[in-house]
Amino acid sequence: MTTQDIVAVEGSTRPDADVLLRATDVTKTYPMGRKVLRAVDGVSLEVRTGETLGIVGESGCGKSTLGRCLVRLTELSGGRVEFDGQDISTLSARRLRPVRPGMQLVFQDPQASLNPRRRAGDIVAEPLLVHRYGDAAAVRRRVAELFDVVGLASAHLDRYPHEFSGGQRQRIGIARALATDPKLIVADEPVSALDVSIQAQVLNLFADLQEEFALTYVFIAHDLGVVRHVSDRIAVMYLGEIVELADTEALYEDPAHPYTQALLSAVPDIDDGTLTDEVPRERIILTGEVPNPVDKPTGCPFRTRCPYARERCALERPRLAPTASGRHTACHYPLTG
Numbered sequence: 001m002t003t004q005d006i007v008a009v010e011g012s013t014r015p016d017a018d019v020l021l022r023a024t025d026v027t028k029t030y031p032m033g034r035k036v037l038r039a040v041d042g043v044s045l046e047v048r049t050g051e052t053l054g055i056v057g058e059s060g061c062g063k064s065t066l067g068r069c070l071v072r073l074t075e076l077s078g079g080r081v082e083f084d085g086q087d088i089s090t091l092s093a094r095r096l097r098p099v100r101p102g103m104q105l106v107f108q109d110p111q112a113s114l115n116p117r118r119r120a121g122d123i124v125a126e127p128l129l130v131h132r133y134g135d136a137a138a139v140r141r142r143v144a145e146l147f148d149v150v151g152l153a154s155a156h157l158d159r160y161p162h163e164f165s166g167g168q169r170q171r172i173g174i175a176r177a178l179a180t181d182p183k184l185i186v187a188d189e190p191v192s193a194l195d196v197s198i199q200a201q202v203l204n205l206f207a208d209l210q211e212e213f214a215l216t217y218v219f220i221a222h223d224l225g226v227v228r229h230v231s232d233r234i235a236v237m238y239l240g241e242i243v244e245l246a247d248t249e250a251l252y253e254d255p256a257h258p259y260t261q262a263l264l265s266a267v268p269d270i271d272d273g274t275l276t277d278e279v280p281r282e283r284i285i286l287t288g289e290v291p292n293p294v295d296k297p298t299g300c301p302f303r304t305r306c307p308y309a310r311e312r313c314a315l316e317r318p319r320l321a322p323t324a325s326g327r328h329t330a331c332h333y334p335l336t337g
């Protein structure tokens with residue numbers, strides 16, 4: 001991969017301006033017997049300070065693995081990640097420690113990610129204790145403040161996770177992520193496990209917190225309906241690769257990659273649960289299964305399901321590159337531009 005392949009922040013006159021996180025050719029593989037599972041396969045992207053970058057794709061395409069690589073909760077198999085100007089991909093555990101507070105993860109399932117035997121207040125206090133925030137009184141004050149910030153009653157500090165509703169449990173997870181005053185939050189499907197009526201409340205909380213604390217988000221979701229509401233730009237993943245990256249509106253109005261077009265063909269709108277049909281577009285129905293990432297197709301990973309595939313698609317892997325219309329797409333025959 002050359003430096004030209006790095007996806008510059010769209011609309012930015014200086015490609016380096018205000019970049020908080022930069023991933024370059026990030027790869028994560030798992031050995032599977034004599035084969036190799038390519039969970040994340042050469043991902044390059046930049047996240048600008050204060051923006052929300054959405055990451056979307058079907059189950060198993062590598063979203064969570066990428067999210068964990070970005071905050072170095074998973075060791076990379078290749079490539080690098082720079083956070084706030086520092087290469088964090090090779091830092092030792094000791095040198096990573098002071099960087100950790102600045103980047104936090106919010107998990108999909110608050111039920112599973114919160115220790116059921118610990119009180120909510122102690123769960124939120126844990127990162128403060130790990131990073132030696134202050135004495136017991138200071139920690140108590142900070143936890144009460146965090147409860148307030150995420151809309152939980154401080155009277156409930158001593159309750160256990162099962163005594164909260166699903167939405168409240170996710171608020172505990174968010175308070176825990178906010179405790180160390182991070183710059184970056186990677187939210188991995190933070191509303192997927194919640195009732196639709198609760199989803200909007202939690203998404204609004206994310207938006208309010210972003211404004212209040214100048215947070216930068218990487219927001220992972222499996223459906224475009226949710227990411228559209230929160231993202232400035234969206235990266236579409238397929239079989240470990242980013243196949244399209246564009247401003248949210250451009251992506252919705254004019255998808256360049258056939259896979260994005262297929263995902264958009266039936267996007268349920270979170271507001272009323274009905275299909276959005278604001279932009280008349282040709283519908284393509286995805287047929288067939290996502291190939292096993294242990295046996296990725298040669299050439300373009302999407303070619304086994306792509307209605308537009310031609311001979312070249314089997315021979316040559318398309319690289320994520322700028323199209324004439326300003327977005328980035330990995331397709332030999334993009335639909336626009």
Ligand SMILES: Nc1ncnc2c1ncn2[C@@H]1O[C@H](COP(=O)(O)OP(=O)(O)OP(=O)(O)O)[C@@H](O)[C@H]1O
Nearest residue numbers: 030037039058059060061062063064065066222293
């Ligand atoms: N620790 C692991 N060991 C082996 N394979 C793994 C491991 N973690 C993830 N994988 C595999 O890597 C691929 C990507 O998984 P990942 O969980 O990142 O996908 P995802 O897009 O987050 O899916 P979902 O939408 O279901 O959460 C999958 O094929 C998965 O089985």
Ligand code: SF4
Nearest residue numbers: 300303306313331332
């Ligand atoms: S490169 Fe070919 S197979 Fe892949 S998305 Fe583009 S047209 Fe389809």
Ligand SMILES: [Mg+2]
Nearest residue numbers: 063064065188
């Ligand atoms: Mg996942």
